[in-house]
Amino acid sequence: MAKLGDLLKARFGVAEDVTEVALNATLEGILGRRSIRKFLDRDVPDDLLRVLFACAQSAPAKSDLQQYSIIHVTDAAKKQTLAKLAATPWIATAPVVLVFCGDGRRARRISELRGKPYGQDTLDSFMNAAVDAGIALQAFIIAAEAAGLGCCAISQVRVQIEAVSELLELPNNVFPLAGLAAGWPDEAREVTLRLPPALVVHRDRYDDANLAAEIDGYDQRRDAAFPIPARGQMHNDLYGQADFYGWSEHVARRLSRSEGRHTLRAFLQARGFALD
Numbered sequence: 001m002a003k004l005g006d007l008l009k010a011r012f013g014v015a016e017d018v019t020e021v022a023l024n025a026t027l028e029g030i031l032g033r034r035s036i037r038k039f040l041d042r043d044v045p046d047d048l049l050r051v052l053f054a055c056a057q058s059a060p061a062k063s064d065l066q067q068y069s070i071i072h073v074t075d076a077a078k079k080q081t082l083a084k085l086a087a088t089p090w091i092a093t094a095p096v097v098l099v100f101c102g103d104g105r106r107a108r109r110i111s112e113l114r115g116k117p118y119g120q121d122t123l124d125s126f127m128n129a130a131v132d133a134g135i136a137l138q139a140f141i142i143a144a145e146a147a148g149l150g151c152c153a154i155s156q157v158r159v160q161i162e163a164v165s166e167l168l169e170l171p172n173n174v175f176p177l178a179g180l181a182a183g184w185p186d187e188a189r190e191v192t193l194r195l196p197p198a199l200v201v202h203r204d205r206y207d208d209a210n211l212a213a214e215i216d217g218y219d220q221r222r223d224a225a226f227p228i229p230a231r232g233q234m235h236n237d238l239y240g241q242a243d244f245y246g247w248s249e250h251v252a253r254r255l256s257r258s259e260g261r262h263t264l265r266a267f268l269q270a271r272g273f274a275l276d
């Protein structure tokens with residue numbers, strides 16, 4: 001087993017003093033995780049998948065409402081169409097392709113079955129369904145990675161959200177949150193450095209007074225570990241070639257342009273969410 005200190009150093013690029021904490025396989029798996037986008041041409045056994053779905057369903061859920069559904073896309077033609085709609089060709093041949101959906105339909109149907117009005121048509125309910133689906137997605141990922149699989153979530157399924165919803169025959173009040181491709185890894189990927197905990201974990205009150213300095217340090221550490229090659233610089237036509245191209249420059253360039261996806265509100269309203 002790796003050492004906890006080494007895992008934290010790999011995750012943050014700086015040493016952390018945690019000598020009092022015992023390492024176990026769960027911590028090791030989570031701290032060492034990374035996304036995988038290339039898979040062996042080898043099936044994932046159905047029994048294993050059933051266990052992984054059970055793990056996804058073991059995630060906590062707001063008010064025990066469990067407002068999500070998982071579409072397991074097994075049909076080759078559908079996978080291909082999904083890959084096209086998401087502009088993510090490699091998912092067409094991924095052994096396991098899932099779409100995690102927020103599901104506000106089941107609650108409405110249950111209210112109807114029990115002869116009660118549904119009185120929670122709010123933006124908050126939409127968010128609960130999205131959060132439930134996201135937590136279930138992560139529970140699936142942790143379990144799948146513990147079993148030796150590699151995974152990658154795919155928000156690109158929302159680029160053409162209407163077409164993806166039609167492809168998967170999602171009814172009203174069900175929306176795709178993210179795809180997930182999984183399989184036996186056919187690539188070795190490094191653990192990527194995360195933001196310093198000082199920027200993410202706040203004590204008693206929000207405080208980002210040190211943001212500029214912390215981001216500079218993070219940029220330097222990431223650049224030392226995994227420099228972004230010159231050909232990876234984004235929007236050079238707009239911003240020119242940077243001498244130092246750190247994570248924050250990359251992120252700022254990326255965020256400077258729209259990602260599309262302007263239709264979400266209209267889509268959700270058309271699909272029966274009030275969003276008030």
Ligand SMILES: Cc1cc2nc3c(=O)[nH]c(=O)nc-3n(C[C@H](O)[C@H](O)[C@H](O)COP(=O)(O)O)c2cc1C
Pocket residue numbers: 033034035036037152153154155156157178191192
């Ligand atoms: C909700 C969500 C959506 C994502 N969507 C995509 C995607 O559409 N395409 C992709 O290649 N990776 C996607 N990713 C993977 C991230 O790019 C990846 O997690 C991030 O770069 C950090 O790398 P790591 O997971 O290896 O630590 C997504 C991750 C999450 C959590």
